Amino acid sequence: xxxxxxxxxxxxxxxxxxxxxxxxxxxxxxxxxxxxxxxxxxxxxxxxxxxxxxxxxxxxxxxxxxxxxxxxxxxxxxxxxxxxxxxxxxxxxxxxxxxxxxxxxxxxxxxxxxxxxxxxxxxxxxxxxxxxxxxxxxxxxxxxxxxxxxxxxxxxxxxxxxxxxxxxxxxxxxxxxxxxxxxxxxxxxxxxxxxxxxxxxxxxxxxxxxxxxxxxxxxxxxxxxxxxxxxxxxxxxxxxxxxxxxxxxxxxxxxxxxxxxxxxxxxxxxxxxxxxxxxxxxxxxxxxxxxxxxxxxxxxxxxxxxxxxxxxxxxxxxxxxxxxxxxxxxxxxxxxxxxxxxxxxxxxxxxxxxxxxx
Numbered sequence: 001x002x003x004x005x006x007x008x009x010x011x012x013x014x015x016x017x018x019x020x021x022x023x024x025x026x027x028x029x030x031x032x033x034x035x036x037x038x039x040x041x042x043x044x045x046x047x048x049x050x051x052x053x054x055x056x057x058x059x060x061x062x063x064x065x066x067x068x069x070x071x072x073x074x075x076x077x078x079x080x081x082x083x084x085x086x087x088x089x090x091x092x093x094x095x096x097x098x099x100x101x102x103x104x105x106x107x108x109x110x111x112x113x114x115x116x117x118x119x120x121x122x123x124x125x126x127x128x129x130x131x132x133x134x135x136x137x138x139x140x141x142x143x144x145x146x147x148x149x150x151x152x153x154x155x156x157x158x159x160x161x162x163x164x165x166x167x168x169x170x171x172x173x174x175x176x177x178x179x180x181x182x183x184x185x186x187x188x189x190x191x192x193x194x195x196x197x198x199x200x201x202x203x204x205x206x207x208x209x210x211x212x213x214x215x216x217x218x219x220x221x222x223x224x225x226x227x228x229x230x231x232x233x234x235x236x237x238x239x240x241x242x243x244x245x246x247x248x249x250x251x252x253x254x255x256x257x258x259x260x261x262x263x264x265x266x267x268x269x270x271x272x273x274x275x276x277x278x279x280x281x282x283x284x285x286x287x288x289x290x291x292x293x294x295x296x297x298x299x300x301x302x303x304x305x306x307x308x309x310x311x312x313x314x315x316x317x318x319x320x321x322x323x324x325x326x327x328x329x330x331x332x333x334x335x336x337x338x339x340x341x342x343x344x345x346x347x348x349x350x351x352x353x354x355x356x357x358x
Contacts, residue, residue: 061102065095066128069107072096073125077114150179151340156192156204157184158258159286164305165221165328166205169351173344180340186285188256193331202341203332207258207303208265210329217332218345220352222325223304225265226316230296236315243321247275250298255283262301269322290314 071081072092082089100107107121117125145151157166170182185192185201192204193212210217227246229235235245247270253263263279270277280298282289286306293300294313303326307316330348332341 061099062095065099066132068092068095069099070125070129070132072108072115073117073121075114076116145339151338152181152183153203153338153340153344154183154185154201155344156195156201157186158189158192158205158207158261159186159305163308164223165351165355166305169348172351173347176347177340177343186257189258189261196331196333199333199336202336202338203330203344206261206329206331207326208261209327210331212331214334215331216334217329218349219327219329220348221355222327224318225322225324225326226302226304226307226318227299228290228293228302228306228311228314228316229299230293231313231315232296233299233315235299235317238317240320241317243269243319244273246270246299247273248278250278250280252289252292252298252300253279253281254285254289255281256285265324266301 068081068085068087071085072078075081075084078093078096079089082092085092096107103124105120105124106118107124108115109118155170159166170184173180174182185195187195189204189206189208192201193206193210193215195201196204196215205220227235227241229249235241238245251263251266253259253266259281263281266277266279282292284292289300290311292298294311302316330345332345
């Protein structure tokens with residue numbers, strides 16, 4: 001099949017070969033004659049009458065015949081075109097004559113020192129050149145998609161990408177693969193995993209254990225748990241913060257993103273202190289939740305990445321007796337063979353491993 005077919009599409013005017021800027025790869029002689037293109041265009045009866053009755057094309061034309069036609073149109077000489085293609089002159093002449101008979105159109109006027117395009121031939125060659133250019137683009141595009149250098153990748157997130165490993169991952173991936181469109185969707189972990197199953201998302205990043213037998217999953221990185229409290233809260237000035245210090249506080253938890261996983265961790269830790277947690281759930285995003293905390297409405301549990309973006313009126317403190325780290329995993333469908341996804345996972349693994357050693 002064609003490795004490359006490079007054409008500069010200019011309308012062919014006059015008989016000056018310099019106006020005929022149709023360029024092709026010298027390997028075109030390797031095209032197999034059985035490679036064909038089905039031409040569906042209905043030829044105008046007035047054109048068909050050059051050979052008598054109106055003609056309608058329903059045959060299958062070898063692609064190599066079109067390539068050779070373009071070569072002759074460029075050089076306006078069968079011998080020169082044949083030399084450029086590395087085939088015999090008789091082969092080119094025979095193929096083009098057969099093509100003209102199939103089309104019912106005279107493409108070239110034969111002369112002693114070459115050929116000249118007919119008006120119909122000039123129109124035909126311009127259309128074929130554009131078609132071959134589209135074919136070349138399709139081949140290159142398909143090749144680029146198959147290697148993951150262009151395309152689209154849909155990512156489901158549980159939180160903001162303002163900072164942290166996710167933000168760095170997204171930034172580095174865009175630098176490495178600038179022609180991949182990254183589509184970001186935020187939502188609850190359950191919702192993003194469902195969208196992965198349905199094929200609406202290529203990958204989702206979730207907090208906490210992943211129990212999805214029908215999906216692939218892999219832990220990518222971990223972060224420390226931290227408490228976000230108003231700067232006026234006594235916790236903001238304490239030397240050490242322990243879970244027992246939080247038992248009487250009101251925890252504000254978002255219903256979206258990683259909120260359900262955060263709530264489960266709070267319930268477990270406060271229960272270990274022999275208390276029942278005071279949890280207030282809100283259908284809001286991170287920024288609104290932080291504003292509520294800054295206003296003194298309560299505290300919340302979050303992860304280390306949140307501390308990279310300072311928020312006025314909010315203090316972040318590590319928990320001295322927290323024995324676990326927040327675990328973040330990637331979830332994707334085993335049926336998704338997207339090269340862009342595989343490249344993204346490879347980069348995520350690489351960055352996750354680097355983060356463990358820093």
